[in-house]
Amino acid sequence: MAQAVYGYHLYLEQAKPHIKKARLYKSGMTSELRRAEEAIDSALSGRRTAVISGGDAGVYGMTAAVFEVLAARGIDLGRADGQLRVKVIPGVPAVVGGAALLGSPLSNDFCAISLSDRLTPWDLIEKRLRLAAQGDFVIGLYNPKSKLRDWQLARSAEILLEYLPPETPVGLTDRIGRAGQAVSLITLSGLAQAPVDMQTMIIIGNQSTFVYRGLLVTPRGYVNKYGLKDRESPKKEMENAD
Amino acid sequence: MAQAVYGYHLYLEQAKPHIKKARLYKSGMTSELRRAEEAIDSALSGRRTAVISGGDAGVYGMTAAVFEVLAARGIDLGRADGQLRVKVIPGVPAVVGGAALLGSPLSNDFCAISLSDRLTPWDLIEKRLRLAAQGDFVIGLYNPKSKLRDWQLARSAEILLEYLPPETPVGLTDRIGRAGQAVSLITLSGLAQAPVDMQTMIIIGNQSTFVYRGLLVTPRGYVNKYGLKDRESPKKEMENAD
Numbered sequence: 001m002a003q004a005v006y007g008y009h010l011y012l013e014q015a016k017p018h019i020k021k022a023r024l025y026k027s028g029m030t031s032e033l034r035r036a037e038e039a040i041d042s043a044l045s046g047r048r049t050a051v052i053s054g055g056d057a058g059v060y061g062m063t064a065a066v067f068e069v070l071a072a073r074g075i076d077l078g079r080a081d082g083q084l085r086v087k088v089i090p091g092v093p094a095v096v097g098g099a100a101l102l103g104s105p106l107s108n109d110f111c112a113i114s115l116s117d118r119l120t121p122w123d124l125i126e127k128r129l130r131l132a133a134q135g136d137f138v139i140g141l142y143n144p145k146s147k148l149r150d151w152q153l154a155r156s157a158e159i160l161l162e163y164l165p166p167e168t169p170v171g172l173t174d175r176i177g178r179a180g181q182a183v184s185l186i187t188l189s190g191l192a193q194a195p196v197d198m199q200t201m202i203i204i205g206n207q208s209t210f211v212y213r214g215l216l217v218t219p220r221g222y223v224n225k226y227g228l229k230d231r232e233s234p235k236k237e238m239e240n241a242d
Numbered sequence: 243m244a245q246a247v248y249g250y251h252l253y254l255e256q257a258k259p260h261i262k263k264a265r266l267y268k269s270g271m272t273s274e275l276r277r278a279e280e281a282i283d284s285a286l287s288g289r290r291t292a293v294i295s296g297g298d299a300g301v302y303g304m305t306a307a308v309f310e311v312l313a314a315r316g317i318d319l320g321r322a323d324g325q326l327r328v329k330v331i332p333g334v335p336a337v338v339g340g341a342a343l344l345g346s347p348l349s350n351d352f353c354a355i356s357l358s359d360r361l362t363p364w365d366l367i368e369k370r371l372r373l374a375a376q377g378d379f380v381i382g383l384y385n386p387k388s389k390l391r392d393w394q395l396a397r398s399a400e401i402l403l404e405y406l407p408p409e410t411p412v413g414l415t416d417r418i419g420r421a422g423q424a425v426s427l428i429t430l431s432g433l434a435q436a437p438v439d440m441q442t443m444i445i446i447g448n449q450s451t452f453v454y455r456g457l458l459v460t461p462r463g464y465v466n467k468y469g470l471k472d473r474e475s476p477k478k479e480m481e482n483a484d
Contacts, residue, residue: 033464037471056334058341064349064462067454072465077455090342092298092332099300100332107306108362109370111353111379119463120350124378128351131377135370137353212313220306221361222275223314229279 002050006039007062011054014178022050029198030118036065040075043084055176056091060114060142063088095140098173098201101183103215105171105203110138115145115152122152129156133163138209138218141202157191160204164188169205171216176201185211244292248281249304253296256420264292271440272360278307282317285326298333302356302384305330337382340415340443343425345457347413347445352380357387357394364394371398375405380451380460383444399433402446406430411447413458418443427453 002022005012009026016024025042027035036051043049053061066086069075076083099106111132117125132139139160144153160168166189174182174196186194188204196202209218244264247254251268258266267284269277278293285291295303308328311317318325341348353374359367374381381402386395402410408431416424416438428436430446438444451460 033468034471036464056338058338058346058348059352060349060462063346064460065464067346067349067457067459068461068465069470071452071454071459072470077457088342088345090334090338092334093338096298096300096332096335096338100330103330104300104305104309106300107302107309109353109355109367110301111351111374113351119467125351128377128379131373131379132353135373136366137370137373210313212309213319215309215319217309217313218306219310220302222278222307223310225361226275228311228314229276 001048003047004039004042004049005052006035006042006049007052008035008054011052015052032062032065033069036062036069039066040069040073040084044075044082053091054094055097056093058088058090059093059095059112094142094173094176094201095203097176098140098171098203101173101176101181102171102185102203103212103217105205105209105216105218106138106140107218107220108138108206108208109135110140111135112140112142114142115156116143116149117152118149125152126155126159129159130163133160136206138206139204141204143198144196144200144202146198153194153196154192157188160188160191164204164207168207169209169211169216170194171203171205172196173201173203175199185214185216243290245289246281246284246291247294248277248284248291249294250277250296253294257294274304274307275311278304278311281308282311282315282326286317286324295333296336297339298335300330300332301335301337301354336384336415336418336443337445339418340382340413340445343415343418343423344413344427344445345454345459347447347451347458347460348380348382349460349462350380350448350450351377352382353377354382354384356384357398358385358391359394360391367394368397368401371401372405375402378448380448381446383446385440386438386442386444388440395436395438396434399430402430402433406446406449410449411451411453411458412436413445413447414438415443415445417441427456427458 005022006025012024012026039049039051051062057063113128168188170186172184247264248267254266254268281291281293293304299305337354355370410430412428414426
């Protein structure tokens with residue numbers, strides 16, 4: 001049981017009902033590094049310390065800041081004095097939570113790309129968008145827009161439209177698993193003007209992705225390769241495990 | 243509560259202790275399509291039916307087969323007679339479960355690529371490997387090898403070595419969360435000969451990924467951009483939420 005829990009205030013509020021006795025240390029959206037440093041100081045002082053993230057901590061979450069600080073400070077990992085035991089608990093990344101709401105968009109090779117150029121040069125993000133589109137990857141876009149970053153999504157849509165048809169289906173999921181959860185389908189031609197913010201997860205289909213009854217489906221190709229079974233044949237006996 | 247549960251026998255065995263009363267229908271590794279069809283028949287017959295996958299059902303899991311069959315058979319989704327209500331419950335994909343064991347390898351843009359050419363032409367897989375390497379994506383490789391597919395991993399390693407340095411760190415995770423779980427670190431130069439099978443998840447670092455105390459860390463760049471806080475300054479008061 002953690003004695004101290006560090007996190008972005010929105011996520012700490014969500015987690016609060018599940019936290020019994022720990023002290024909570026909340027911080028703002030761009031303070032990942034200080035949060036990680038303070039959490040590590042807390043752990044070095046002997047307190048069992050947790051750092052929480054939205055989605056999965058390892059996918060654009062807090063594990064990067066924590067491990068960067070551990071490495072920069074040369075902190076040993078282990079059970080001896082002055083060492084820390086660090087455990088990463090995996091979760092459901094936003095791209096996967098969004099996919100579940102959309103149907104089956106991620107069921108072939110995919111990329112996750114963050115449109116935040118706070119720490120990654122924009123040129124590299126553009127390059128990755130181009131390569132992902134050329135490879136016919138399904139593309140999950142994280143962090144599409146914030147108050148200070150208002151042109152990156154439109155520029156990304158423009159780049160993707162150089163490679164992908166305008167009718168490529170796109171799923172938008174908002175506030176996954178939280179109050180205000182919303183799902184909508186658009187096409188790539190409407191992406192530049194789509195109403196999104198930092199809480200929106202965008203999934204862009206590949207060239208096989210289709211819309212079925214309001215859901216996104218990226219086929220693996222089972223039906224195409226093997227065909228449906230003969231519906232008239234007597235039902236085959238199924239193995240029953242119990 | 244499901245009345246019928248369909249799945250690959252290995253996963254059904256794992257899930258069995260958590261299943262109370264349902265009938266279990268287990269099937270083999272390459273029978274995804276028939277499994278999906280039978281599960282849909284079961285649901286259409288009025289039984290509450292679950293289909294289980296390893297990892298997340300939407301990432302190389304059973305959602306593709308299920309939605310392909312629903313679409314091919316034109317089955318309506320909804321609550322009326324002859325319609326089905328389908329809900330996808332997200333999980334932890336193997337690439338994320340593996341990442342948690344490895345430290346923080348996925349903390350920048352990444353791709354997931356399956357090396358199975360059963361349903362995807364090998365040329366397209368090669369193309370994706372080349373593009374992912376050129377984009378400096380972290381790369382998660384699913385389904386690296388099976389009894390019938392024994393050369394794809396070595397060929398993939400050869401391709402990646404055209405773009406990435408041989409000392410690129412690579413994490414191997416086996417049987418994540420199951421008996422026999424194992425983690426090891428190698429470099430790209432050793433990937434072709436690495437001991438892997440269908441249960442192995444491979445994560446290949448990007449050009450920034452480094453090894454720290456036996457773990458893989460892909461930095462976001464926090465420390466590089468903002469620097470560590472002055473360790474001599476008085477500890478700043480932290481906000482306490484409770």
